[in-house]
Amino acid sequence: MIVLDMVMNLLIESCPSYKERSEKYMKENYEEGEERLLYLEMSDLAEHIVALYKKEQTDEFDKLFETIELLHTEGNHEVRVLASVGLLEDIQNHILRDEKLTLAAFETYLGTVSLEWWTHLIYFWEGKSDYLGGPVKK
Incomplete structure (x- = not known):
């Protein structure tokens, strides 16, 4: 079972282009031993993912979105919520800020x-x- 402490390492392993940015984010936003704010880190990663897409640099997407699927299927409750409300929702929000992008464009990558x-x-x-x-309203 995947737990919160494992999430960022799994995502960085599947998206190595984010490693340097993540390290910079950690240095700029945390003191040593300080509790991590994973939802904010998800937003930063989502921004990176959308930027890669816009530059047509999607070679890491298969592995990355396999990992996101794994978070949904093998993660504990906290991990599954983080993967949805943290990462997927942030990806959607970054997409919606760009009139040239559509939510549907990312659906092909999702498990x-x-x-x-x-x-x-x-x-x-x-x-x-x-x-x-919840159920879709009629």
Whole structure:
């Protein structure tokens, strides 16, 4: 089972281009021994992922999105929530800031469970469900 302490290492292993940026982020935002704010780190990683896409540098995407799927399928509850509400939602938010990008463009990279949560996020923000993962309103 994947736990929170494992998440960033797994994501960096699957997206090595983020390693240097992550190290810089850590130095700029944390004192030694300080508790990590993983949701903020997810936002930074999401920005990196969308930037890679915009530069058409998607060679790491297969492994990266396999890892995101693994977080959804092998992670404990906290990890699954972080993968959805932390990372996927932040990717969507960064996409929506750019008029040239669409949410659908990223769907081809998502695994089955990740795509399900991706869609749940969209439905929730569009007001089509009352809560994340809830049924679609008729």
